[in-house]
Each structure stands twice: as structure tokens, then as C-alpha cells.
Amino acid sequence: MTLAQPLPTQKDEAWRYADLKAVETIWQAVDAPEPIIVDAGQSAQQLLVLESGDARMRQLHVVLEEGARMDLACLAFAPAYGRIEIDIDVASGAHFEMGGAIVGSGEQTLEIVTRVNHHAPDATSHQTVRSVLAEKATGSFLGKITIARDAQRIDAEQSVKSMLLDRGATANAKPELEIYADDVKCAHGATVGELDKQALFYMASRGLDPQAAKRLMLHAFVAEAFVDVAADTDGVEEQALAALEALL
Amino acid sequence: MLKIENLHATVGDTEILKGLSLEIQAGEIHAIMGPNGAGKSTLAYALGGRPGYEVTAGSVSFNGTDLLDMDPHERAAAGMFLGFQYPVEIPGVSNLQFLRESLNSQRGERGEEALSGGEFIKLAKEKAALLKMDMDMLKRAVNVGFSGGEKKRNEMVQMGILDPTLAILDETDSGLDIDALRTVGSGINAIMRQPDKAVLLITHYQRLLDEVQPDYVHVLAGGRIVKTGGPELAQQLENEGYEAIAEAA
Ligand SMILES: Nc1ncnc2c1ncn2[C@@H]1O[C@H](COP(=O)(O)OP(=O)(O)O)[C@@H](O)[C@H]1O
Ligand SMILES: [Mg+2]
Numbered sequence: 001m002t003l004a005q006p007l008p009t010q011k012d013e014a015w016r017y018a019d020l021k022a023v024e025t026i027w028q029a030v031d032a033p034e035p036i037i038v039d040a041g042q043s044a045q046q047l048l049v050l051e052s053g054d055a056r057m058r059q060l061h062v063v064l065e066e067g068a069r070m071d072l073a074c075l076a077f078a079p080a081y082g083r084i085e086i087d088i089d090v091a092s093g094a095h096f097e098m099g100g101a102i103v104g105s106g107e108q109t110l111e112i113v114t115r116v117n118h119h120a121p122d123a124t125s126h127q128t129v130r131s132v133l134a135e136k137a138t139g140s141f142l143g144k145i146t147i148a149r150d151a152q153r154i155d156a157e158q159s160v161k162s163m164l165l166d167r168g169a170t171a172n173a174k175p176e177l178e179i180y181a182d183d184v185k186c187a188h189g190a191t192v193g194e195l196d197k198q199a200l201f202y203m204a205s206r207g208l209d210p211q212a213a214k215r216l217m218l219h220a221f222v223a224e225a226f227v228d229v230a231a232d233t234d235g236v237e238e239q240a241l242a243a244l245e246a247l248l
Numbered sequence: 249m250l251k252i253e254n255l256h257a258t259v260g261d262t263e264i265l266k267g268l269s270l271e272i273q274a275g276e277i278h279a280i281m282g283p284n285g286a287g288k289s290t291l292a293y294a295l296g297g298r299p300g301y302e303v304t305a306g307s308v309s310f311n312g313t314d315l316l317d318m319d320p321h322e323r324a325a326a327g328m329f330l331g332f333q334y335p336v337e338i339p340g341v342s343n344l345q346f347l348r349e350s351l352n353s354q355r356g357e358r359g360e361e362a363l364s365g366g367e368f369i370k371l372a373k374e375k376a377a378l379l380k381m382d383m384d385m386l387k388r389a390v391n392v393g394f395s396g397g398e399k400k401r402n403e404m405v406q407m408g409i410l411d412p413t414l415a416i417l418d419e420t421d422s423g424l425d426i427d428a429l430r431t432v433g434s435g436i437n438a439i440m441r442q443p444d445k446a447v448l449l450i451t452h453y454q455r456l457l458d459e460v461q462p463d464y465v466h467v468l469a470g471g472r473i474v475k476t477g478g479p480e481l482a483q484q485l486e487n488e489g490y491e492a493i494a495e496a497a
Contacts, residue, residue: 201298202336203346206410207324207354216349220340220389 014085017140017172019109022055022081033059033087038068040091045071045231049239050110052078059085064094066120071231072096076110076139077103077243085113088125096125099229101222101236103243104137104169111140116156118147121181124155130225131162132218133169134247140172143188149180158188163195163221165247211248218244249274249414249446250315255306257287257294264290266471267306272414277440277447279457279482282468283490288450289333291468292418296330297323310414324350325357329412333419333450335399338390343402344372346390347409354410375408379435396423404435415440416448421456433459454486469494 007027008015015023038044042065050056056079062070068091076082088096100112116125131139145156162171173190195217203213222240226233250272257265264287272278282288293301295308297320308315310326318326338346352362363371376383379401391399400420407415417436421429437460440447449460457465457479465481466473467490474494475481485493 196336196338197299198336199338201296201320202332202338203350204320205296205298205324205330205332206346206350206406207321207357208346208350209321209353209357210319212349212353213321216341216346217338220338224340 013176014113014142017109017111017138017142018083019055019081022109023057023083026055026057030057030059033061033085035061035063036070037063038065038070038094040065041067043069043071043230046073047231047233047236048072048074048084049236050076050079050082050084053080055079055081057083057085060087062086062088062096064088064090064096064123066091067093069095070097071229072098073226073229073231073233073236074098074100074112075103075236075240076101076112077240079110080108082108082110083113084111087115087117089117089119090123090125092120092122094123096127097229098125098127099226099233100127100129100141101225101240102129102131102133102139102141103222103240103247104131104139105134105247106137107135108137109140110137111142113142115144116146118145118151118154118156120148121150121152121154123151125157126228127158128225128228129158129160129173130222131171132165132222132244132247133162133171134165136166136168138170138172140174142172142174142176144176144178145186145188146178147181147184147186151181152183154181155185157186158190160188160190161221161224162190162192163218164192165195214248215244218247249311250448251307251309252295253307255291255294255308256304257290258302258304259290259300263304264471265294268468268472270466270473272446272448274413274446275443276464277449277460277462279449279451279462279465280468280473281452281465281482281485281490283452283494286468287471288452288468289418292330292333292416292450295323295328295416296320321353322357324410324412325354327413329407329410329415331403331407331415331417331420333422335391335403337392337394339392341390343386343388343390344369347372347386347406351410371409372405375405378408378438379405380431381405397425397428400424401428401432404432404439408435408439411439413445414448415445416450418450419452420449421451421453429455430459436460454482457482467493
């Protein structure tokens with residue numbers, strides 16, 4: 001099944017940072033979102049790593065039934081243009097946990113787009129995204145959280161941090177909250193920074209060469225993305241670290 | 249071991265060190281005292297090679313080689329240790345991992361073999377015990393959530409593990425209570441008071457010098473050493489204040 005939908009444009013909020021030329025090359029071949037249903041009371045783990053290529057896009061549609069839990073680790077580092085797009089419907093008592101990492105360099109454009117739909121009360125979602133961007137890469141996270149009128153006592157959290165290694169690199173972090181219930185907790189934080197120069201000098205003063213010092217700091221930074229994901233993320237982390245190695 | 253001649257250093261566009269000279273031989277402990285803003289930390293950073301602290305004139309030789317020609321990590325591998333006045337926090341990087349990589353990086357630079365995990369842990373335990381620091385603190389991220397005193401103690405544990413020949417300790421005494429000061433003082437003596445090692449203690453209080461007795465005391469004011477004496481000079485500074493002594497000099 002393919003998408004019989006018109007090509008998105010820059011005016012579409014969810015596509016404003018996309019490389020639309022690259023999108024066009026694959027649009028006809030893109031599958032409909034992969035459905036994943038986690039039955040009531042069940043847990044599921046999912047790993048999603050974009051493959052290399054000129055343009056790669058993966059879309060998931062996750063449905064969490066009552067009391068279900070999904071732990072998702074996703075990573076974008078390989079393709080020239082890459083997009084991970086996830087829709088999540090969260091029922092009562094369910095929890096969505098996501099760790100996402102973007103590692104980009106050259107002229108790569110990589111993005112993670114999530115839409116968490118809290119349509120029922122007493123549920124939680126927690127998303128952690130870490131991006132490391134070098135040279136002229138662009139990394140974007142667009143995270144929309146919708147909390148319906150009847151979905152009281154929701155706790156939805158987003159933590160998004162980006163690290164720019166070069167002047168030409170760009171990080172976009174766009175949280176979007178649509179909250180119709182009044183008794184909710186919705187914490188979101190987004191920061192963009194550079195490697196801490198004081199820490200680099202401190203490490204050098206102990207004998208670490210600049211490359212090793214950077215490596216330690218970047219590893220720690222990216223590893224934060226997966227700390228709360230209750231899944232075996234070793235393989236994903238290893239790929240992320242290997243991608244970082246290329247930036248040192 | 250260390251020979252500083254006519255050192256001039258600027259921070260931003262301001263000249264802070266204005267012709268500082270100092271010579272330290274192996275086996276000696278030197279103290280540098282001076283008022284706030286005198287340039288003590290600037291001296292430590294210039295010797296450590298911190299970016300932004302530019303040496304504009306003068307020379308520094310360390311065991312016969314040109315120190316200023318080396319990168320910061322090469323200075324460490326050559327045997328220099330810088331104890332920070334404000335130790336830096338490194339989120340997500342454990343002390344043990346940091347120190348093991350640092351030590352092995354130094355050893356690699358010197359053409360020595362890396363320590364194995366077991367050898368390193370044994371060494372770390374020994375030095376932590378010397379400084380009365382809990383091993384659990386060494387498993388935590390570097391300085392993150394440490395109190396001021398714990399950070400200083402951690403600096404000394406690091407010094408013990410890295411085993412330098414020259415330690416430049418910038419106000420290691422500040423932020424320490426009396427007991428911690430004793431522990432740190434005896435740690436410095438145990439690690440550094442040896443015939444082939446030397447220490448440059450930067451402080452503006454007498455109290456650390458009661459624990460670690462210096463052979464020489466220098467007064468730094470206006471970017472230069474304005475007076476040099478024995479341990480009695482520290483006492484005189486304590487009694488009379490810096491101004492009187494800097495002016496008389
Ligand atoms: N990063 C900096 N930027 C600008 N001025 C600085 C910086 N570091 C130090 N200074 C200035 O240099 C002078 C010496 O500072 P410092 O070496 O820290 O003194 P001390 O350690 O003796 O208290 C002070 O006047 C201080 O304000
Ligand atoms: Mg100072």
C-alpha cells in the first residue's frame with residue numbers, strides 16, 4: 001500500500017524543516033504508517049534505525065490500549081535525508097516512553113516527528129531526544145502533544161537537547177502543545193548548546209587528548225536519550241556512538 | 249624542574265601577568281600568596297595552557313623542555329597537574345571512567361602500557377582511601393552534585409591517581425572545613441613530598457601552609473612576584489596583610 005496523498009509543502013507545520021526535494025524522490029514509494037497495537041496491559045519494545053541512502057522515511061502508528069506500555073528507541077544518522085514520524089494514541093493507564101537520537105554531519109537533514117495523542121485520562125508519556133550536529137547538518141525534532149478534554153491527570157514530558165559542533169549546523173526543536181484538559185502536567189524543555197569549553201580544558205589538563213575528551217562528552221550526551229527506555233538499546237547506542245566517532 | 253622567566257600573559261585584552269619569574273627545583277614546595285585578583289589563577293591557567301590565557305612574552309621550561317610549546321594534554325603527560333580553584337562538572341561521565349582514560353592517555357603519550365581495569369580500580373581505591381573519599385563518589389559523574397569541599401577532595405584523588413611530578417594547586421584549601429583541610433594537607437604531603445617532585449601551592453590563607461609546609465613563599469601582586477621568603481613570610485602576611493608587604497617591596 002502506498003500513500004495516495006499530495007506531496008507536503010513547507011507550509012505544512014510538520015514538514016517545515018524537511019528536505020522536500022528528497023521527500024519528493026520517495027513520496028510515491030512510501031508505505032502507509034506501520035501499525036503497532038499494544039494490547040491492554042501488555043508491554044512492547046521497538047527499535048527503529050533509519051538505513052543509509054539518499055532519502056529514508058519511516059512512519060509508525062502506535063496504539064497503546066489500556067494499561068499498555070511501549071518503549072521505543074529511535075536513531076537517525078545514516079541517510080542524507082531521514083525522517084522518523086510517529087503517531088501514538090495513548091489509552092488510560094498506558095505509558096509511552098521514547099528515546100531518540102540524531103547524529104548528523106555534512107549536509108544531512110534528519111528529523112524526528114512525534115504526535116502523542118492523549119485521548120484518555122491517567123496516562124503518561126515521556127520523550128527524550130538528543131541531537132549532535134556537525135558541519136552543515138540540520139537536525140529537527142517536532143513533538144506535538146494533544147490532550148483531549150476528558151483526558152485528565154495526564155503527565156506528558158519532553159526533554160530535547162541539541163549540541164552543535166560547528167557554526168554551520170542547525171538544530172530545530174519545536175514542541176507543540178494542544179491541551180484541552182485542565183488537570184495535566186506537561187513539562188517540556190529544549191536547549192541548544194555547544195561542547196563545554198571549560199570541561200574540555202579540564203579534561204585536557206588531566207591528560208585526555210582533545211579527541212578523547214570530545215568523545216567522552218558526546219557519548220555521555222547521546223546516551224542520555226536511552227537511559228529511560230526499558231528495552232535492550234545496546235545495539236542502537238553502538239550505532240549512535242559509531243556515528244559520533246566520524247564527527248571527532 | 250620549572251623555570252618561569254619574565255612571563256607576560258593577557259586575558260581578553262588585559263595584561264594580567266607582567267614579567268613574572270620563578271624557579272622551582274625538584275623536592276621543593278613553593279607557595280604563592282596574593283590578594284584576590286592578583287593573577288594567581290591566571291598564572292595557573294597560563295601554565296596549564298588554558299585557551300584564552302595568552303602568553304605574550306617570556307618563557308617557561310619544564311624539566312628542560314619548552315612548556316609553552318605543548319598542548320594542555322601533553323603538559324599533563326609530561327607530569328604536570330593542575331588543581332582547579334573551581335573544579336568543573338562533567339555530566340554523564342563517571343569519575344572512574346574519566347580518570348582511567350586520562351591516565352591511560354597520559355601513559356600512551358609517554359609510551360607506557362595502559363593499566364588494566366583491575367589495576368586501575370586498585371589504584372583508585374588506594375588513593376580514595378588516602379583522601380578519605382567514598383568509592384561511590386568515584387562512580388558518580390565528575391563533580392556533579394559534589395559540595396565545594398568534595399570537589400577539592402576529588403581534585404586530590406585525581407592527583408593521587410595521575411601521580412604527577414609537578415602539582416600546581418590553585419586554592420585547593422578554599423571551601424574545606426578544618427578536618428577536610430587536614431586530610432587534603434596530608435594527602436598532598438603523601439603524594440607530592442618526594443625528592444623528585446615539586447608543588448606550587450596557590451593560596452591566600454596561612455592555614456593550608458600549616459599542613460603543607462612550604463620551603464619558599466612568594467607574594468604575587470600586580471602580575472609579578474614582589475617578595476620571596478621562607479615560611480615566616482606567610483605568617484608575616486597573615487599578620488600585616490598584603491598591602492603593607494606589597495608596598496614595602
Ligand atoms: N576570563 C577572564 N576574563 C576577564 N578577566 C579575567 C578573567 N579571568 C581573570 N580575569 C581578571 O584577571 C585578574 C586576575 O584574576 P585571577 O588570576 O583570577 O586572580 P586571583 O586568582 O589572584 O584572584 C582579575 O582582575 C580578573 O578580573
Ligand atoms: Mg584565583
